[in-house]
Amino acid sequence: xxxxxxEKCWCGSGxxxxxxxxxxxxxxxxxxxxxxxxxxxxxxxxxxxxxxxxKSGEINNGVLDLVASKIKAGMSTADIDKLVYxxxxxxxxxxxxxxxxxxxxxxxxxxxxxxxxxxPDESIILQDGDIVNVDVSxxxxxxxxxxxxxxxxxxxxxxxxxxxxxxxxxxxxxIEAIKxxxxxxxxxxxxxxxxxxxxxxxxxxxxxxGVGNEFxxxxxxxxxxxxxxxxxxxxxxxxxxxxxxNEGTYDVFVDEVNEWTIYTADDKLSAQWEHTVLIxxxxxxxxxx
Numbered sequence: 043x044x045x046x047x048x049e050k051c052w053c054g055s056g057x058x059x060x061x062x063x064x065x066x067x068x069x070x071x072x073x074x075x076x077x078x079x080x081x082x083x084x085x086x087x088x089x090x091x092x093x094x095x096x097k098s099g100e101i102n103n104g105v106l107d108l109v110a111s112k113i114k115a116g117m118s119t120a121d122i123d124k125l126v127y128x129x130x131x132x133x134x135x136x137x138x139x140x141x142x143x144x145x146x147x148x149x150x151x152x153x154x155x156x157x158x159x160x161x162p163d164e165s166i167i168l169q170d171g172d173i174v175n176v177d178v179s180x181x182x183x184x185x186x187x188x189x190x191x192x193x194x195x196x197x198x199x200x201x202x203x204x205x206x207x208x209x210x211x212x213x214x215x216x217i218e219a220i221k222x223x224x225x226x227x228x229x230x231x232x233x234x235x236x237x238x239x240x241x242x243x244x245x246x247x248x249x250x251x252g253v254g255n256e257f258x259x260x261x262x263x264x265x266x267x268x269x270x271x272x273x274x275x276x277x278x279x280x281x282x283x284x285x286x287x288n289e290g291t292y293d294v295f296v297d298e299v300n301e302w303t304i305y306t307a308d309d310k311l312s313a314q315w316e317h318t319v320l321i322x323x324x325x326x327x328x329x330x331x
Contacts, residue, residue, distance in 0.1 A: 053278070054088035069223070070276060078225075079273045085261070086278035087254055092320060094185035095254045095280055099318055099330035101135045102180040102187040106331075109178075115170045115196045119151040122176060123162035130180055138179035138186055138257050145302060150177035150190075157245060157286050157294050157304040157312040170196030173206055175314050179257065180330075188253050188282050189330040190316040201289070202311055208240045209287040209313035216265065216283040217319055220326050224275050230267025233285040237265075243292035245312070248304070250282040253318055277323045284316030 051062035074080045087095065108129050109122060126149040130137045137148030145161075152160035152175040153168070160166075160175075168174060177190035192206045212233045219232035229250075237244045250263030261273045265285035293307035306312050318330035 052083060053086065054090055066276070070274065073223075073274050081261070081273060081276060081279060085252055085259065086276065087280055087320075088278075091185065091254055092278070092280070094183055095187055095318070095320070096329050098135065098180050098182035098185045099187035099189075101130065101133045101182055102178055102189055102318075102330040104133065105129050105178045105180065106176065106189060106191050109176050110191065110193070113168070113174070113176070113193050113195070115168050115172075117168055118164050119153075119160070119162035119166045119168070119174075120164040122151055123147045123149050126178060134182065136181040138181050138188070139177075142257060151175070152177070152303070152312075152314075154311055155306045155309050157288070157306060158248065158314065159302045159304055161300055161302055168195050171198050171202070172196075173198060173202050173311065173313060177314075177316065181257075185255070186253050186257050187318050187330040188257070188316065189318055190284065190314060192313050192315060204240075205242065205287065205289055205311055205313045208237065208242060209285065210315045212236045212244070212265070212285040212287055213283055213315040213317065216285060217317060217326060217328070219269075220275060220283075220319065220321060222275065222277050222321055222323060222325070225270050226261055226263065226272030226275060227267035228269050228272075228275075229283060230264045230272075231269040233283075234266035237285065237287050243288045243290065245286035245288060245292050245294055247294055248286060250284045250316070252279070252281050254280040275321055277321050279321045280318065280329065281321075282316055282318050284314055286312055286314040288312045 047060040172195040179188040216233040252259030290308040290310035297303040
């Protein structure tokens with residue numbers, strides 16, 4: 043695991059190992075020897091990686107800001123897809139969902155009882171009272187960022203407003219639970235506790251993930267969990283926090299026709315917010331939101 047003390051550090055900083063990540067690696071090893079799951083080096087981003095992901099996230103944020111300024115009742119989800127594609131490509135980037143494992147569009151648009159992976163279509167028109175998740179992912183110079191926001195169309199029910207609000211609070215609490223040298227389970231514990239306290243469930247079949255050099259990387263980020271368990275979280279890791287909060291049961295199913303869109307099993311509403319987060323020496327930096 044350890045490099046020669048006087049060689050350049052494996053992280054790409056250009057510094058000697060003894061001046062850069064030697065102490066860091068020794069600390070990780072001390073956790074491993076105590077029986078904890080620890081991250082492999084490929085999950086720890088270099089300074090160059092972090093800057094690349096940060097720039098990708100700036101475009102991703104711009105896409106979502108544009109959607110926020112345009113989204114309204116009467117527009118189709120295909121209209122949202124065009125906004126996303128045009129903005130992303132005009133800024134020299136690529137929409138990560140487009141053709142990813144066969145996904146046909148540039149963005150996921152999930153409405154009401156759709157948990158995630160809704161496919162934009164000209165025939166799907168946003169209606170007054172809808173809640174919709176717009177999930178945007180961007181590739182810039184090979185670096186990935188990923189974030190989603192909920193939008194409330196026109197006058198929505200009080201129940202829908204509460205769900206959207208609590209889902210965002212769950213994400214925020216999950217992010218606030220992230221501490222360098224804390225544990226992955228801390229995130230799920232915080233998200234799940236807040237959702238359950240408000241009478242909601244959290245989807246278990248899906249979760250967040252590492253991101254940056256690829257669209258989906260380890261670790262899987264569950265949004266229920268037990269504090270102090272799971273993989274050790276260390277500075278340099280980048281992951282998404284994206285709890286999917288359901289009005290009813292946490293059970294879901296996949297559309298048998300398009301094989302992408304995931305729905306609540308009981309047809310009740312679902313809401314989700316997502317940020318891409320960098321773990322730093324002192325806390326976190328949000329790279330995409």
